[in-house]
Amino acid sequence: MCAHRTSCPQPGSPAPHVVAAHPGQGWSLLCDGTIVFDDTGELRPDGRVIAPRRFPAEGLTATA
Numbered sequence: 001m002c003a004h005r006t007s008c009p010q011p012g013s014p015a016p017h018v019v020a021a022h023p024g025q026g027w028s029l030l031c032d033g034t035i036v037f038d039d040t041g042e043l044r045p046d047g048r049v050i051a052p053r054r055f056p057a058e059g060l061t062a063t064a
């Protein structure tokens with residue numbers, strides 16, 4: 001966890017910064033203790049799980 005907690009935002013706020021990145025493993029640790037995954041899922045410090053945000057396939061387009 002971040003040593004300068006007074007300047008770090010609370011979990012879920014838009015401004016936490018990455019303190020440990022592991023792109024090869026697909027996750028990063030934020031200063032507020034949240035673990036974010038490349039698929040947009042999250043694991044919060046209090047144990048809550050935030051499911052990945054999925055988009056409907058019909059809204060996507062493909063180009064050749």
